[in-house]
Structures are given as structure tokens and as C-alpha cells.
Amino acid sequence: MTRPVIRHVPDHVEGAITVRSPAKINLHLGVGARRADGYHALTTVYHAVGLYDDLVVTPAEQWKLTLTAAGHVDTDQVPGGDDNIVARAAALFAERAPERVRGRSANVHITKEIPVAGGMAGGSADAAAALVALDRLWGLHTSDEDLVALAGELGSDVPFALFGGTALGTGRGEVVDPVPDEGPWWWVVVPSEEGLSTPEVYAHFDRLSPDAPAEPAYPTELLAALAARDAVRLGAALRNDLQEAACDLRPELGDVIAAGEAAGAVRGILSGSGPTCVFLCTSGDHARDVAATLAADHPVVLVANGPVAGTHLLEYA
Numbered sequence: 001m002t003r004p005v006i007r008h009v010p011d012h013v014e015g016a017i018t019v020r021s022p023a024k025i026n027l028h029l030g031v032g033a034r035r036a037d038g039y040h041a042l043t044t045v046y047h048a049v050g051l052y053d054d055l056v057v058t059p060a061e062q063w064k065l066t067l068t069a070a071g072h073v074d075t076d077q078v079p080g081g082d083d084n085i086v087a088r089a090a091a092l093f094a095e096r097a098p099e100r101v102r103g104r105s106a107n108v109h110i111t112k113e114i115p116v117a118g119g120m121a122g123g124s125a126d127a128a129a130a131l132v133a134l135d136r137l138w139g140l141h142t143s144d145e146d147l148v149a150l151a152g153e154l155g156s157d158v159p160f161a162l163f164g165g166t167a168l169g170t171g172r173g174e175v176v177d178p179v180p181d182e183g184p185w186w187w188v189v190v191p192s193e194e195g196l197s198t199p200e201v202y203a204h205f206d207r208l209s210p211d212a213p214a215e216p217a218y219p220t221e222l223l224a225a226l227a228a229r230d231a232v233r234l235g236a237a238l239r240n241d242l243q244e245a246a247c248d249l250r251p252e253l254g255d256v257i258a259a260g261e262a263a264g265a266v267r268g269i270l271s272g273s274g275p276t277c278v279f280l281c282t283s284g285d286h287a288r289d290v291a292a293t294l295a296a297d298h299p300v301v302l303v304a305n306g307p308v309a310g311t312h313l314l315e316y317a
């Protein structure tokens with residue numbers, strides 16, 4: 001581990017613990033051919049931005065999961081039972097450390113700001129927060145290395161939520177190496193009312209790109225632009241190999257990207273598998289100007305900066 005991934009979380013807490021996890025965008029999403037295990041080889045540059053989900057976790061006799069959300073979040077799309085990725089995180093601990101988890105449960109309340117099925121890894125953020133909070137609440141003392149490994153079992157994007165910042169993702173996205181990035185970069189975020197399914201976008205990518213290379217494109221110029229702290233250069237280097245497939249499934253996304261660029265953004269790009277579109281701006285004021293223009297035609301327009309911290313503690317009792 002090149003640096004601690006979880007900031008300021010004590011090893012063990014007795015009462016309630018509130019853990020925060022950020023959304024991500026992909027500054028570079030190089031997608032290779034589908035592998036034998038069904039996943040696609042990726043070379044991606046993850047970037048954590050300031051939209052967050054918070055989990056409040058308290059000890060309880062029986063498991064209970066509740067949810068509240070910002071107005072732009074479609075909570076109907078979030079499963080309440082065993083399919084919720086937070087419940088899957090708890091089940092994974094129970095499977096790996098049955099004698100230590102036996103007899104323990106928790107109440108988990110999620111406060112969601114990250115759009116659901118939006119390509120911003122909101123579920124992954126919740127999973128990362130749950131791993132950290134339940135580990136502390138149940139006194140499991142899981143090492144950072146093991147938490148990252150468990151995160152990778154829950155989803156390809158989950159390890160990055162633990163790291164935050166800006167990082168290179170390889171493998172199927174679960175191998176995370178932090179990249180120096182002093183930022184700040186300013187983004188306008190335009191979610192869609194209806195989410196897009198990540199597997200469907202990857203499947204459509206396969207149809208459109210039957211000859212995708214085994215080795216995805218490497219982001220040499222993008223990493224240089226980050227180091228140079230040059231927004232125009234960074235804008236030109238943004239790349240998302242899933243964008244064509246997502247825009248083919250949802251043609252209106254091309255119009256959203258064009259509208260943001262017409263409003264003066266340095267560059268617009270799809271976030272992950274979409275449908276959220278993000279727009280690079282040169283400053284906070286510039287982002288607010290672009291957001292104000294876009295807000296005339298789009299019901300939800302947010303401003304966020306990055307890079308921000310990965311999963312971290314807000315408070316505990």
C-alpha cells in the first residue's frame with residue numbers, strides 16, 4: 001500500500017459511526033476486450049469528486065437498512081434488502097469472519113447524494129463506507145490491504161472509493177495506484193432522470209467494438225496534463241471508451257455534452273458508463289456560470305470539485 005487508504009477512523013468504536021464516501025468520475029476510461037471471466041480489461045484514471053454518500057451505522061440486534069436522499073436521487077432504484085451492496089458488504093464479513101460477526105448486527109442509514117446508476121459509483125461508495133464502518137463497529141481489525149481486497153470482491157469500482165484522490169485503475173478496475181494530482185479541478189455534473197445499466201453499456205460496447213484490443217489505451221498525455229495543472233490540456237486528453245456505446249443507447253446524451261460545451265465548458269464527457277455527463281471548467285466561478293446556463297434546460301445541475309478524500313470518518317460516539 002503506497003499510503004493509508006482510510007483516513008482518521010479509529011480501530012474500534014462502541015456507538016454510532018458516520019462514514020463518508022465520495023463519487024468518482026473517470027478522466028480516462030480505456031476499455032479493452034472482454035476477458036474470459038466476462039469482465040473487460042481496463043486502464044482508467046479515477047477521480048474522486050465532492051458528491052458524497054454518508055452512512056450512519058449503529059449497533060443493533062437486527063439488521064435494518066434505511067435511506068434518505070437529495071431531491072435529485074431516484075431512491076426507487078436502490079434495493080432495500082439483501083441485494084443492497086451495503087448488505088452484501090455485511091454478508092462478506094459474516095462469511096469471512098463468522099465467529100467474530102456471529103450475534104452482531106447493525107442499523108445502517110444511507111444519506112445519498114450520488115446519483116443512482118449514474119456512472120458515478122454511488123453503490124461502490126456505499127460499499128466502501130460499509131466495509132470501514134462495520135469493521136470498526138464489530139471490532140474486526142481488518143488490515144487496509146484486506147479491506148481493499150474485500151472491496152474488490154464487492155465490485156470493480158469499490159477499492160477506488162477507499163482511496164479517493166486521483167488514481168490509475170487496472171485489471172478490471174480493482175487494482176488501484178494513486179496518481180499525484182494537486183488540482184483543484186472544477187466540474188459541472190448533469191445527472192439524468194433515468195439511470196443506465198453498467199452491464200448493458202459494456203454489452204453494447206462489445207457489439208460496437210468487436211476488435212477491442214486486449215490491452216486498453218494508456219493515458220500518457222492525460223497524466224502529463226494533470227502534472228502540468230493545465231485545464232485546457234486536461235480537457236483535450238479526457239477519454240471515455242464507453243461513451244459511444246452509452247450515447248448510442250441514449251442519443252440525447254450527445255446533446256447534453258454539446259450543450260455544456262456550447263455553454264463554455266472546456267470539455268464535456270460521459271462519467272463512466274453514464275448517463276451522468278460532466279464538464280471540466282477552469283475555476284469555481286466558471287463552473288457556476290456554465291451550470292447556470294445549463295440549468296435553463298436541465299432540471300438538475302450540480303457543481304463539484306476534485307480530487308477529494310476517499311472513505312473517511314465524519315463522527316463517532
Ligand SMILES: C[C@@](CO)(OP(=O)(O)O)[C@H](O)COP(=O)(O)OP(=O)(O)OC[C@H]1O[C@@H](n2ccc(N)nc2=O)[C@H](O)[C@@H]1O
Pocket residue numbers: 026029038039040041042044118119120121122124154155156157158171172173198199202271272273274
Ligand atoms: C463502468 C465503470 C467505470 O469505472 O463504472 P460505473 O459507470 O459503473 O460507475 C466500472 O467499470 C464499473 O464498475 P462496477 O460498477 O464496480 O462493476 P462490477 O460491479 O464489478 O461489475 C458489474 C458488471 O459490469 C461489467 N464490467 C464491469 C467492470 C469491468 N472491468 N468490465 C465489465 O464488463 C460486467 O458485466 C459486470 O458484471
Ligand SMILES: Nc1ncnc2c1ncn2[C@@H]1O[C@H](COP(=O)(O)OP(=O)(O)O)[C@@H](O)[C@H]1O
Pocket residue numbers: 077078079083084085086115116117118119120121122123124126127195196198272273274
Ligand atoms: N447502496 C446502493 N446504492 C445505489 N445502488 C445500489 C446500491 N446497492 C445496490 N445498488 C444497485 O446497483 C446499481 C448500480 O448503482 P450505482 O453504483 O449507483 O451506479 P453505477 O454503477 O452506474 O455507478 C443500481 O441500479 C442498484 O440496482
